[in-house]
Amino acid sequence: MRSFQKKMLQSAGFAAFLAGSTFLIAYKSEVPPAASVLTMPVDAKEIKLPAGFSAKILATDLGATRHIAVGKNGDIYVKLSKLKEGKGVYLLRDSNKDGVIDEQKLFGDYPGTGIAIKNGYLYSSSNKAVYRYKLNDKEEIVNFDAPEKIVDGLLDHGRDNAKSLTLDNQSNIYVTIGSYSDNCRMTGSGKGMSPCTILDSAGGIWKFNANKLNQTFSDGLRYATGVKNAVGIHWDTKTNSLFAAAHGRGKFDDFYPQYYTPKHSAELPSETLYRLKEGDDAGWPYIYYDHFQHKKILAPEYGGDGKKTGGEKAIDPTVAFPAHLGPNALMFYTGNMFPSRYKNGAFIAFHSQSVELHKGYFVAFVPFVNGKPGKWEIFADNFAGVDLVKPTGPIQHRPCGLAQGPDGALYVTDDLNGTIFKIDYKKK
Structure with missing residues (x-):
């Protein structure tokens, strides 16, 4: 060790x-x-990375660690989806700057996922509300026990209820409200609700004023709809636009075996990365994206057969990934530590696995040049710690959150064993 x-x-x-x-x-x-x-079981040395990169473990056994934010002073804030000792946010600090976490503090009496630092505040979400904590000149929280409430009354239906958040440069905060229905089917049937009234309060991303206190759901603007559940969202300052990594829907063959086999359900639909502007519709639940046909396909609940296209007014994904990988965090890299090809590209933490790839539980990278994506690749692999083709034991780590440190290092959370990884780069 x-x-x-x-x-x-x-x-x-x-x-x-x-x-x-x-x-x-x-x-x-x-x-x-x-x-x-x-x-x-998985030491940091076992994480597979490109040449020149290395990983180390900063902390473990923290609990259900979700999203993460790192301040300019190096303080690490980690959101917990389940309370630990009655609290839902961790502050981790390396007080003497020797690379070892020597201070830990729990605060915030609510579980959740979203967390971000912007304009002198730490923003943090529960499953139904968004809070902020004032930071001082050293970027330390002024009062842990008195957060200001930005928004309350967001839908918390129990499924896909994480309220991921990100902020732009104009005092707006964007909050995901995931759908509690996988496909908007009518109860007890395979027929889709038409219209899908779930979209009135979920299945999209809402925009609020980050500087206004005590807002309710009705104060928000539905910025983008038809996004089933975008746990990974990020405002890209290079293109000045909102990006969202969305989870796809589940099974097709349960109600539609005449069109879909279990293999189809295992390999479809695509997980998707969208570049969103105000008013965009990504098409859920009426359509899904098929990365084999490279088309938007009409969902069977709305008359589709696996071949009919649909969603003429819906946007196309920026990047399509294999099914069921579970994108849970998205971050555009702006640091100077990593090689230049990573600058302004997107890292995505995948929380599950793909039958098509026989891969999963990894961090992917999408290079961007002049705002346009290149071919995606696996950047950090083997968090699972087992062979996913013929597993010899349980999954050990599930990447869930991403953050960039002040030195340009990449931080990765794991919500299975509560581990924080730090990935550095050094030229040989």
Whole structure:
């Protein structure tokens, strides 16, 4: 085990020892916690990266770590989707700048996903509201116990309820409201609701004033609709536009076996990256994108047969990915640490796996040149820690959140084991 890991664990009261290729970490305390022994089957050295890149683990066993934000002072804020010790946000700090987290603080009495730093505030979301915390000149939170509420009353129906957020440069905040229905079918049938009234309050991205307190859902503008569930959203300052990485729908063959086989359901539809402008419609639930045919296909709930096209007024995706990868975070890279080809490109954290690829649980990269995307690629792989073709054990890590540090490093959260990875680059 490397020295920084030993120091981190020992400072927190842990004793570590090596058994085969697996670290066993035992917590030493007079009052043992409920889970006194943890395992870390995937060491940072096992993350597969391009030449020159390396990964290290900054923290683990934090809980259900979702999105992440890193301040100019290096402070790390991590949102939790499940409360830990009654709190839902972590502050992690390396106070002496030696590369080891030596301070941890939990705050915020609400679970959720979204978190961002902008214009002197830390913004954080629950599953139905958005808050902000004032930062001082050192970019530290002034009062942990008194956040200001920006928006309340967002739909929280239990499924796909993460309220991801991002901010532009004009004091607007954009919030995802995912659909609680996978395909907007009428109850007990395979027929689609027409119109799909879910779109009135979900299945899209809403815009609010980031500087106005105590707004309600009705104060927002539906910026884009027909986006089933965009957990990964990001305002790209290079193109001055909103991008969204959206989850696709689920099965087709359950109600429509005459048109779709289980294989179709496993390989369709595409996961999609959209560049959105105000008023755009991405077409859900009426259509889906098929990356094999490179077409927008009419959904079977609305008369489709797997071949009929539809959505003439709906926008095309900027990039289409294989099905069911679960894009959970999106970040455009603006730092100077990584090689120049990464500048202004998009990183996407994929939270699940693709039957088509026999791959999953990775961070992808999409190069952008003059605002146009190139071919996507896998950037950081093997977070799963197992062979996904013939698994020999459980999945170990699921990438969920992305952030860029002040030095240009890339931070990746894992919501399965609560691990924070930091990816650096150094020329050889």
